[in-house]
Amino acid sequence: MALKGTAVLSWGDSWSNDPSGFVSSRVKNLNTARNFVCFGGFSGNRATKSVEDENPAKPTIEDDVSRGLYKDLSLTSLPKPLSVADLTVTPNNDTKVRISFKGLPGSYSEEAALKAYPKCETLPCDQFEDVFKAVELWLADKAVLPIENSSGGSIHRNYDLLLRHRLHITGEVKLVSNLCLLALPGIRMEQLKRVLSHPQVLASSDVFLSKLGVAVENVDDTAGAAQYVASNGLRDAGVIASARAAEIYGLNILSNRVQANPGHITRFLVLARDPIIPKTDKPFKTSIVFTLDEGPGVLFKALAVFALREINLTKIESRPQRKKPLRVVDDSNTGNAKYFDYLFYIDFEASMAESRAQSALGHLQEFAPFLRILGCYPMETSL
Numbered sequence: 001m002a003l004k005g006t007a008v009l010s011w012g013d014s015w016s017n018d019p020s021g022f023v024s025s026r027v028k029n030l031n032t033a034r035n036f037v038c039f040g041g042f043s044g045n046r047a048t049k050s051v052e053d054e055n056p057a058k059p060t061i062e063d064d065v066s067r068g069l070y071k072d073l074s075l076t077s078l079p080k081p082l083s084v085a086d087l088t089v090t091p092n093n094d095t096k097v098r099i100s101f102k103g104l105p106g107s108y109s110e111e112a113a114l115k116a117y118p119k120c121e122t123l124p125c126d127q128f129e130d131v132f133k134a135v136e137l138w139l140a141d142k143a144v145l146p147i148e149n150s151s152g153g154s155i156h157r158n159y160d161l162l163l164r165h166r167l168h169i170t171g172e173v174k175l176v177s178n179l180c181l182l183a184l185p186g187i188r189m190e191q192l193k194r195v196l197s198h199p200q201v202l203a204s205s206d207v208f209l210s211k212l213g214v215a216v217e218n219v220d221d222t223a224g225a226a227q228y229v230a231s232n233g234l235r236d237a238g239v240i241a242s243a244r245a246a247e248i249y250g251l252n253i254l255s256n257r258v259q260a261n262p263g264h265i266t267r268f269l270v271l272a273r274d275p276i277i278p279k280t281d282k283p284f285k286t287s288i289v290f291t292l293d294e295g296p297g298v299l300f301k302a303l304a305v306f307a308l309r310e311i312n313l314t315k316i317e318s319r320p321q322r323k324k325p326l327r328v329v330d331d332s333n334t335g336n337a338k339y340f341d342y343l344f345y346i347d348f349e350a351s352m353a354e355s356r357a358q359s360a361l362g363h364l365q366e367f368a369p370f371l372r373i374l375g376c377y378p379m380e381t382s383l
């Protein structure tokens with residue numbers, strides 16, 4: 001029976017990777033559903049096996065072709081109909097996704113991108129703003145952006161940029177950074193007079209650095225510091241950066257894991273032009289931003305919409321509204337009062353595919369003047 005290697009589902013090759021078994025179940029039906037359009041070069045073993053094994057006596061598609069059943073159809077040139085499977089496919093790690101990040105190659109942000117997509121191509125960007133723009137201008141498929149870390153807390157600039165840009169959060173990555181002390185080859189720890197790194201990385205290594213008795217210098221990016229020390233041949237300067245930065249810029253690792261316990265953990269967001277379709281097959285998180293009117297208990301009321309539905313909050317952050325920093329409230333008792341006006345960012349543990357999440361946001365929308373969903377994405381559960 002000669003079906004092997006000849007039939008293809010006209011919906012597309014990606015089905016040959018289908019982990020759900022959807023492809024094979026559709027192919028199994030081929031011989032019973034004769035109006036099912038298929039031809040080409042299918043190479044999925046599971047599919048081929050099931051067709052051959054289950055219906056050995058029935059005519060193959062090639063038999064049907066030779067009998068003229070399909071002769072007038074130029075099936076391979078038909079457009080590919082879109083299916084739910086196409087819309088919900090999560091990129092497998094073999095796809096060469098292009099990911100923008102801030103910093104030079106060897107930075108922790110690049111390490112986070114490689115953790116999420118081990119075979120991705122990374123695109124270094126100068127500023128956080130450029131990381132967003134790279135995706136908006138289709139220079140990159142996704143962006144990886146630090147949003148908070150265990151030593152410095154929230155990275156406020158990125159909360160502001162999330163609102164200013166229209167990208168969607170499609171994932172999160174938690175990275176336990178191995179903070180390494182690097183120096184030029186041949187330099188010993190005792191020769192160092194200063195150590196350069198990102199301020200939050202320096203803060204995480206403060207115990208180690210004070211024992212070393214060196215001056216510390218803040219720089220914008222750990223890998224940038226490694227490149228600076230290497231290219232200027234600075235013999236008195238060490239850097240705290242990744243092991244990968246040591247390799248890229250030809251520095252030696254003098255000490256590994258110089259961070260104080262419990263380590264330096266950064267949470268990064270993965271951003272894309274399009275949102276992903278929320279599901280319930282694994283734990284999902286949803287990130288939103290909203291404003292509230294002035295008044296006693298309004299934030300309490302906003303938080304209650306989640307508490308009432310047993311929805312756990314994992315993060316709350318407030319940021320001033322830059323465009324409209326002060327709100328004037330006319331009060332008959334006290335006269336005109338001016339308050340700072342805030343944006344509230346909340347992450348909660350529920351998928352937008354769940355009715356409790358939909359009703360919580362419906363409830364919030366009843367009294368929040370502004371509400372935007374920044375993304376609904378699978379939770380990183382490995383840490």
Ligand SMILES: O=C(O)C(=O)C[C@]1(C(=O)O)C=C[C@@H](O)C=C1
Binds near residue numbers: 149200220221223
């Ligand atoms: O400098 C780097 O290596 C970065 O990836 C940047 C950055 C940050 O901007 O917060 C990211 C993660 C680390 O927590 C420290 C620094």
